[in-house]
Amino acid sequence: MVRIKIRVIGKIKEPYIRDAIADYSKRISSYCQIESIEYPEAAVFDNHVSSLEGAMESEGIKLLSGINRDDYVIALDRKGKQCLSEAFADIIKNCEVNGPYQIVFLIGGPHGLSLACKERADYLLSFSQMTFPHQLARLILFEQIYRAFTILRGLPYHR
Ligand SMILES: C[S@@+](CC[C@H](N)C(=O)[O-])C[C@H]1O[C@@H](n2cnc3c(N)ncnc32)[C@H](O)[C@@H]1O
Numbered sequence: 001m002v003r004i005k006i007r008v009i010g011k012i013k014e015p016y017i018r019d020a021i022a023d024y025s026k027r028i029s030s031y032c033q034i035e036s037i038e039y040p041e042a043a044v045f046d047n048h049v050s051s052l053e054g055a056m057e058s059e060g061i062k063l064l065s066g067i068n069r070d071d072y073v074i075a076l077d078r079k080g081k082q083c084l085s086e087a088f089a090d091i092i093k094n095c096e097v098n099g100p101y102q103i104v105f106l107i108g109g110p111h112g113l114s115l116a117c118k119e120r121a122d123y124l125l126s127f128s129q130m131t132f133p134h135q136l137a138r139l140i141l142f143e144q145i146y147r148a149f150t151i152l153r154g155l156p157y158h159r
Pocket residue numbers: 075076077078079106107108109110111112113125126127128129130131132133134137
């Protein structure tokens with residue numbers, strides 16, 4: 001069974017998003033182990049580029065901590081590669097069949113992911129060229145993971 005870890009900057013504050021994630025998480029848990037690990041946003045004292053980059057770097061260090069060398073890392077980034085849900089399902093299937101058996105997703109905070117996170121990623125995944133708040137990006141990710149398993153198991157959810 002594949003294991004999925006979702007490493008994120010920031011908490012889910014909105015109850016309706018938390019509820020929706022909890023619902024998808026419960027559904028996904030029939031197919032794999034799934035766990036979210038949240039880290040707080042780094043403090044930023046002004047809007048200078050160097051302060052924002054410093055915050056992203058320190059958030060990136062936390063996101064990358066505890067990732068194993070052979071984990072399959074998918075970093076969520078607006079400027080990454082877009083793919084069909086079927087192709088996303090194939091990535092999960094490949095890990096289920098051939099390994100690595102642990103997939104780690106990275107979701108950035110308000111300023112995005114550090115360069116180190118993007119460089120570590122085996123796949124830079126974009127849901128759209130539009131920017132979403134991290135809470136919504138997390139919800140979309142949970143829905144797409146659930147959708148992927150229903151595609152792989154031939155269930156009628158995906159149309
Ligand atoms: C508020 S966004 C960060 C915005 C930042 N200015 C940037 O362009 O990366 C917070 C996080 O949500 C995720 N995210 C937001 N929009 C996304 C999209 N269209 N595709 C994939 N991930 C997205 C990314 O992980 C991002 O780091």
